[in-house]
Amino acid sequence: MAADAELSTRGIGSSPEPAPAPSSGPPETAGRPVLRLWAAIAATATAIAALVLVGLQALPERTGPPIEVLVVERTDLSIGRIELTVRNVGPDPVQVAQVAVNDSFVDVVGGSQEINRLETSRLVLRYPWQEGQPYTIALLTSTGVVIEHVIPAAVATPSPGGILGSMALLGLFVGVVPVVVGMLVLPLLRRARPGTVGVLLAVTVGLLGFLALDGALDAVEIGALSGGAFGGPVLVVLGATLAFLALTAVDALVGTGPDRPASGLRLATLVAVGIGLHNFGEGLAIGTAYAVGELALGAALVIGFALHNLTEGVAVVTPLATQRARLLDLAGLALIAGAPAIPGAVLGASVTNPELSTLLLGLGVGAIVRVVVVLVPAVRTRPGGTVSPSALAGIAGGVLLMYATGLLVTA
Incomplete structure (x- = not known):
C-alpha cells in the first residue's frame, strides 16, 4: 500500500525529472576567444613593427640635395614691416639665410634656426613698403634654394x-x-x-x-x-x-x-x-x-x-x-x-x-x-x-x- 501511495503521489503518467544541463566548462574557458583575439592583434602589431625596423635599416641612404619646401601661410603688413608666417611642408629641415624684396636684400628677424617638417616660423622684414604696390619676396635657404612669395597689392593689415x-x-x-x-x-x-x-x-x-x-x-x-x-x-x-x-x-x-x-x-x-x-x-x-x-x-x-x-x-x-x-x-x-x-x-x-x-x-x-x-x-x-x-x-x-x-x- 505504501508503494501504491507513492505511485499515486508521483503520478503514473508524469514525465521523469529533466536531466541537469551539461556543464559549459570552467568559467575561465569563456574568455579564451577574447584572449586569442588580443593575442592575434599583439602578434600582428609586433610583426608590423619588426618589418618597419628591418625595412628602415635595409633602405639605402638618400642621395642628392635636400628637398626644401616652404609655404607662406600668412602675410601681415604694418608701417615699415612685412611679417611672414612660413611653414615647412617638405621632408627636410629648412634654414632661411637671406630674404630679398624686389631683388633688394633686407634685414630679417627669425628663420635663422632650422625649421623642421610641419613647423612654422615667423620672419619679420624691415622694409618701407608702399600701399598698393606689388612686391616679390624671395627666401634664400642655406643650400641656395630660392622660394618666392608674391604680394599683388600691399595693404596694411588691420588689427x-x-x-x-x-x-x-x-x-x-x-x-x-x-x-x-x-x-x-x-x-x-x-x-x-x-x-x-x-x-x-x-x-x-x-x-x-x-x-x-x-x-x-x-x-x-x-x-x-x-x-x-x-x-x-x-x-x-x-x-x-x-x-x-x-x-x-x-x-x-x-x-x-x-x-x-x-x-x-x-x-x-x-x-x-x-x-x-x-x-x-x-x-x-x-x-x-x-x-x-x-x-x-x-x-x-x-x-x-x-x-x-x-x-x-x-x-x-x-x-x-x-x-x-x-x-x-x-x-x-x-x-x-x-x-x-x-x-x-x-x-x-x-x-x-x-x-x-x-x-x-x-x-x-x-x-x-x-x-x-x-x-x-x-x-x-x-x-x-x-x-x-x-x-x-x-x-x-x-x-x-x-x-x-x-x-x-x-x-
Whole structure:
C-alpha cells in the first residue's frame, strides 16, 4: 500500500525529472576567444613593427640635395614691416639665410634656426613698403634654394581688436538678416498647392546641392594655401565624412529613416543645420579675407551676400509648408541657419589658419550632403520612387538660382 501511495503521489503518467544541463566548462574557458583575439592583434602589431625596423635599416641612404619646401601661410603688413608666417611642408629641415624684396636684400628677424617638417616660423622684414604696390619676396635657404612669395597689392593689415565688432555686424547682415527675410514667405507657402510645395522642396535640393559644391571648391582652394602640410584637400573629405556620419548617427538616435520619414520641423532643423555650417564657413572666409586686406567691403558686397543667402531662408521653411510651427521654433531655425556666420567672421578675422578653414568648410559640405540625402525621398512623387519632370526642373532651378545670386558676390 505504501508503494501504491507513492505511485499515486508521483503520478503514473508524469514525465521523469529533466536531466541537469551539461556543464559549459570552467568559467575561465569563456574568455579564451577574447584572449586569442588580443593575442592575434599583439602578434600582428609586433610583426608590423619588426618589418618597419628591418625595412628602415635595409633602405639605402638618400642621395642628392635636400628637398626644401616652404609655404607662406600668412602675410601681415604694418608701417615699415612685412611679417611672414612660413611653414615647412617638405621632408627636410629648412634654414632661411637671406630674404630679398624686389631683388633688394633686407634685414630679417627669425628663420635663422632650422625649421623642421610641419613647423612654422615667423620672419619679420624691415622694409618701407608702399600701399598698393606689388612686391616679390624671395627666401634664400642655406643650400641656395630660392622660394618666392608674391604680394599683388600691399595693404596694411588691420588689427584684430579693431575689426571684431565690424566682423560680428557683417556676419549679422550676411547671415541672420537674409535668412529671416527669406523665412517670411512661409505664409505664402502654406497657401500653395501640394504640387507647388513639392517643387519647392526640389528647389531646396538644388540650392543645397549647389552650396555643397561651392563649399567643396572653396575648401579645396583654401586647403591649397597650406601647401598640403596636413593633407590639403584631404581635410575636406575628412571634415565632410565626419559631419555626414555625425548627422546620420543623430538621425538614427531620433528614429528618422526610410521607414520613418522626418517630420516637417525635424526636416527644417536638418536643413538649418546644413545651411548654418555652410554660413559658418562663409563667415570664416569673409573674416580671413578682410584680415589680410583682400576684401573690398562695401554696400555691393553686403547686398550681394544678402541676396545670395535670401534663398536659404526659403529653403529652411519649405518643409514647414504643411505643418504649424511656433514663433519660437522659427526664431530658433533662423539662428541655427544664419547666426554661425557671426562667429565664423570673427574667428576668420582673428585666427588665420588654412587647415582649420579647410576642415570647417568640409564639415559644412558633409552636413549639406546629409540633408540632401534626407530630402530626396520627399521629392520622389511618382510610384516606384522615380522623380517627376517638375521635380527635376525644380532641382535645376535651385542650382541656377544659387549660381545667379552668387554672381552678385564681389568678394
